[in-house]
């Protein structure tokens with residue numbers, strides 16, 4: 001496909017040429033070029049830490065590249081900040097929603113404009129919005145508050161907002177991670193239709209080969225901050241892309257499930273109720289048992305009480321009612337209990353919930369063990385050398401990409417923070433493992449690695465509670481799948497008899 005700069009129907013082409021961005025001595029991007037033709041659907045691939053986010057942040061003007069040029073449409077452009085990017089018609093949709101929940105769809109759209117008049121003529125705005133919606137391939141009701149929309153509708157609205165702001169080059173950062181499989185297909189299908197019609201160009205960061213194969217026209221692959229290849233999807237297989245990403249054709253296989261006997265109950269939850277930050281019930285009447293030697297998966301669209309459930313089990317949120325037992329004893333989620341029962345826990349968003357961003361990788365990795373020998377030598381003297389040594393081993397074992405054990409963990413790429421926390425949690429001989437979205441944002445090789453670790457823990461007899469928004473993950477790992485909707489467990493099935501369509505419907509509350 002020859003490079004097309006602007007499509008007559010509005011889609012914009014974009015070239016980022018020779019992009020270099022250094023953080024201290026480390027080049028996160030080293031002479032990277034990415035060309036996206038107008039009216040195409042382009043996927044940006046690469047391992048965790050390969051430089052994908054850094055590249056799109058340079059394009060959006062969040063970072064200033066040390067070298068390189070960006071051309072949007074016909075011309076080379078200087079993009080000093082995101083405002084400049086928007087003025088050129090370049091917008092970005094993030095993994096997490098940026099809408100104001102208490103406002104209606106119409107209010108969110110109108111107030112997102114750079115210039116909003118002091119007094120808004122709502123009647124005129126409504127008319128203009130209805131005309132705008134009529135021209136869109138998908139619609140969201142204008143008068144409904146955003147808080148009442150399902151995740152798929154919110155994601156559609158995020159995209160509509162970019163189109164409303166007249167952005168015709170859209171960057172998406174793992175756009176489907178918050179959607180059910182049906183919603184993901186709908187949103188990606190609609191975006192592809194718009195690119196085919198020449199109304200929009202899409203550049204999406206993704207780790208999902210399935211979505212690349214089904215929706216993308218072309219890919220650009222980064223590897224350790226460098227350009228590793230580009231091509232048309234029609235000419236490539238997932239194995240070819242894997243080879244560009246990591247230099248090996250083999251997509252690693254996970255550990256297989258061993259036929260182990262079910263053991264005693266290790267997690268017993270009865271009548272649990274938990275409130276959200278606003279004081280409303282987020283989890284209600286929840287009964288759940290997880291036995292030794294099984295993985296119990298909880299499916300659900302984010303925001304249906306899973307976060308609060310995990311926070312209760314982590315001791316970060318008090319239960320409002322109910323009882324929890326671990327290994328037959330009442331459990332109040334203290335650090336001593338976790339240690340005694342060898343209970344390990346990986347919450348969602350580990351950088352926020354399980355790390356101190358400004359502390360080093362070594363310090364973060366030793367949170368569980370800092371007061372045990374050899375890390376502590378009597379009293380409160382911490383042995384930095386021992387902590388760093390143990391961290392070096394974990395960094396190697398779990399392939400965490402970091403300049404070293406002393407780097408602040410907050411400067412690692414998202415996927416590498418996840419690996420560092422998993423390394424800490426899975427390092428011990430775990431009896432009870434609670435994990436929430438363990439592979440969120442991880443590249444395919446890391447996903448295979450981590451899933452294999454979880455399966456091995458189960459095969460060794462651990463009781464595993466796996467809360468995940470990724471149905472593929474639940475189908476691969478769980479022995480039983482339960483669906484959580486609106487704070488309740490609404491459906492349960494052994495995985496061998498599970499039907500993905502039925503589960504998707506329960507996830508959507510039908």
Ligand SMILES: Nc1ncnc2c1ncn2[C@@H]1O[C@H](COP(=O)(O)OP(=O)(O)OP(=O)(O)O)[C@@H](O)[C@H]1O
Nearest residue numbers: 023028048049050051052053054411412413414415
């Ligand atoms: N603000 C920063 N300060 C220091 N280093 C940074 C900063 N931002 C990114 N890096 C480093 O740059 C490299 C590339 O990170 P980037 O976030 O672009 O990777 P990525 O491909 O998006 O990874 P992931 O798939 O894990 O999100 C990483 O090694 C990361 O540690």
